[in-house]
Amino acid sequence: MTTGKPLFESIKVSDAPAPLVCGPLTRTHFVRYAGASHDFNPNHHDEVYAQANGNKAVFGMGMLAGGYCARLLTDWLGQDSLLRLRIRFASRFWPGDVLTCMGWVSAKREVGGKGLIDCEFSAVNQAGEVIIRGDATAVLPRGSSSFTPDLPFPSLPG
Amino acid sequence: MDPKAAGTFPAYEFHVERGKIREFADAIGDPNPIYRDAAHAAQMGFPGIVAPPTLLRTFLYEPKAASEALRVKDWSYIVHGEQEFEYFAPVVAGDLLTAQDRIVSITEKESRRAGKLQIAVIETTFHNQRGEKVQVARRTLVETGKRIEA
Numbered sequence: 001m002t003t004g005k006p007l008f009e010s011i012k013v014s015d016a017p018a019p020l021v022c023g024p025l026t027r028t029h030f031v032r033y034a035g036a037s038h039d040f041n042p043n044h045h046d047e048v049y050a051q052a053n054g055n056k057a058v059f060g061m062g063m064l065a066g067g068y069c070a071r072l073l074t075d076w077l078g079q080d081s082l083l084r085l086r087i088r089f090a091s092r093f094w095p096g097d098v099l100t101c102m103g104w105v106s107a108k109r110e111v112g113g114k115g116l117i118d119c120e121f122s123a124v125n126q127a128g129e130v131i132i133r134g135d136a137t138a139v140l141p142r143g144s145s146s147f148t149p150d151l152p153f154p155s156l157p158g
Numbered sequence: 159m160d161p162k163a164a165g166t167f168p169a170y171e172f173h174v175e176r177g178k179i180r181e182f183a184d185a186i187g188d189p190n191p192i193y194r195d196a197a198h199a200a201q202m203g204f205p206g207i208v209a210p211p212t213l214l215r216t217f218l219y220e221p222k223a224a225s226e227a228l229r230v231k232d233w234s235y236i237v238h239g240e241q242e243f244e245y246f247a248p249v250v251a252g253d254l255l256t257a258q259d260r261i262v263s264i265t266e267k268e269s270r271r272a273g274k275l276q277i278a279v280i281e282t283t284f285h286n287q288r289g290e291k292v293q294v295a296r297r298t299l300v301e302t303g304k305r306i307e308a
Binding site: 022029032033035036037038039040053062063064066067068070071073074075079080082083084085086087088089 | 178181182184185186187188190192202203204208210211212215216217219220234237238239240241242243244245248
């Protein structure tokens with residue numbers, strides 16, 4: 001593979017990718033995700049309905065924040081590493097909010113010769129309030145030496 | 159919710175189209191060419207343009223059999239509590255997936271904040287056109303005893 005994803009041997013518990021900042025979010029982000037995801041719950045696009053239901057405005061879909069966090073993980077670990085992803089919805093987010101997605105390695109383990117990592121992640125708003133949190137398991141490539149086998153060996157000096 | 163709701167529901171099919179993948183990637187703000195360019199995806203070792211990890215939830219709003227079987231009186235009391243995916247094989251543009259929903263469990267819990275909670279877990283298993291199991295999605299729906307300020 002030509003991805004720059006980390007090797008199982010080199011990744012450490014508490015390693016973390018650079019946070020992914022999304023926003024400020026607008027109603028247009030929510031409407032665009034409604035169309036793309038088929039989530040037509042009116043609380044996410046119909047201000048009149050949302051306010052009649054006691055909300056101050058339309059609010060974003062938990063799965064939109066989940067999509068941002070999934071991107072954090074695939075940018076870090078590659079598109080074919082995830083074995084499992086769980087998103088837990090904690091609070092709502094609103095037009096004008098900025099979400100910051102963060103993840104970190106919570107455990108490393110070997111199962112049947114495969115190198116697995118467990119990760120935790122969350123998206124928080126600009127006040128630090130958790131909007132979603134979740135956890136994931138990924139399989140990482142193994143590297144037994146510092147050489148990448150499919151590259152030519154470096155020529156020795158002298 | 160009907161605490162006795164249970165069962166496996168009729169399977170349904172859908173195509174994973176490249177335009178939908180691109181639209182979804184645009185909506186989550188992910189510019190990765192693996193969601194847009196088949197040649198790039200091939201270079202990365204995939205047989206086609208790749209589905210983002212949370213895409214398949216998209217195809218679960220329309221089939222109503224499982225959610226109707228829950229016999230929810232008022233959906234405004236329902237909160238989507240949790241969404242989980244397990245990944246077994248890549249899903250790529252052009253795949254024809256077959257999905258089947260199953261009510262896994264309905265449990266009850268007392269919550270000081272929201273009254274009596276009923277928690278339903280619906281599991282969807284996805285197979286591709288070669289009969290390979292590609293993903294399992296589980297969504298947890300929570301019915302609150304009273305409306306809550308999330």
